[in-house]
Amino acid sequence: KMLSKIQLKSTYLTNFQRAYFSRMANVSPDAKVYDCVVIGGGSGGMGAGRKAAALGKKVALIENKKLGGTCVNVGCVPKKVMLNLASYVEEAQLFRDYGVRGTENMSIDWKHFKQQRDGYVARLNGIYANNLKNSGIDFFQGTASFENANEVVTSEGAKLAAEHIVVASGSSTNVPKFPGWEHCWTSDDVFKMEELPKSVVVLGGGYIGVEMSQILCGLGVKTSLVSRGLFVGMVDSEVVCVLLENMKKLGLD
Known part of the structure; x- marks a missing residue:
């Protein structure tokens, strides 16, 4: 019953x-x-x-x-981790002014760095999963x-x-279909690379292109940035001038 x-x-x-x-x-x-x-x-x-x-x-x-x-997987988080690395590399070059020797032959263990960065992102994925469960x-x-x-x-x-x-499915990257486009990377692909390239050309002068080009250049990659229209168009022109000057000092074309 x-x-x-x-x-x-x-x-x-x-x-x-x-x-x-x-x-x-x-x-x-x-x-x-x-x-x-x-x-x-x-x-x-x-x-x-x-x-x-x-x-x-x-x-x-x-x-x-x-x-x-x-943001967590192919944007803010892994990008800022890479930016920190590039900043450390740039600062290390200034050590010579204080008498520190050996920075001239400094190298990056990219495999180790990528493992650490991806592990940090994976921990955040786990936190998000726990947030859903809780x-x-x-x-x-x-x-x-x-x-x-x-x-x-x-x-x-x-x-x-x-x-x-x-x-709330978000959006996907729109890659222009020009000859050879299938060999190009999107900003998402930068976080998948198994080793640093010797040189790279970044197409697009928006904030993503500017960030990526500065990061890669700071990591020792010969980098050129190509912008079709206004360079970082939403930013004040005086700020853009200072940005361009700093990019040239960094060695970015």
């Missing part, structure tokens, strides 16, 4: 849940029902999901790659496709339904 009551209660809750979400169009009977489903585990998706969970909502989050988005958010690894306005299916076959679906 007790088992029957439990089964009856479970059936009642399921039916109640379906009735509550009956205004959702064509939801599959085997779909997991949430208040909110978030597609994308970057800054926007993580923020939206955790805020909804903090307000007492049942939340699921879907991410195809690593948690943290651009917030009571169900995490699904994979991509998501819409079945209808209120239901998505992950690449692993999980069916998720919700009245509110947040699309």
Whole structure:
């Protein structure tokens, strides 16, 4: 009798849940029902999901790659670690003025550095995963496709339904299709390189191109920067002049 009551209660809750979400169009009977489903585990998706969970909502989050988005994986975090290394290399060159010898033949163990940098990023990925768990958010690894306005299916076959679906999937790099473009890197690829190149040409005078070119040049890579239009167009012209002067002192073409 007790088992029957439990089964009856479970059936009642399921039916109640379906009735509550009956205004959702064509939801599959085997779909997991949430208040909110978030597609994308970057800054926007993580923020939206955790805020909804903090307000007492049942939340699921879907991410195809690593948690943290651009900033954690291929942006702010690994870039600033590389910038720190370039800064240390530049400062080491000044040691000669204080009588320190041996900096002329200094070299970078790139394999060791990359391992340390990637390990730091991996720890942040783990922190993001723990944040989801501690917030009571169900995490699904994979991509998501819409079945209808209120239901998505992950690449692993999980069916998720919700009245509110947040699309925070970010964007992808748009590479111009010119002859030989398939041999070029994007800024994402810089973080994958197994060794430092001897020389590099950076196309684009925006803030990403300027940052990357200065970092690579600071690491001893012969670097040229090509800008089609205004150089760092959103920055005041007086600041740009100082920036260009410092870049020339660094040895950047």
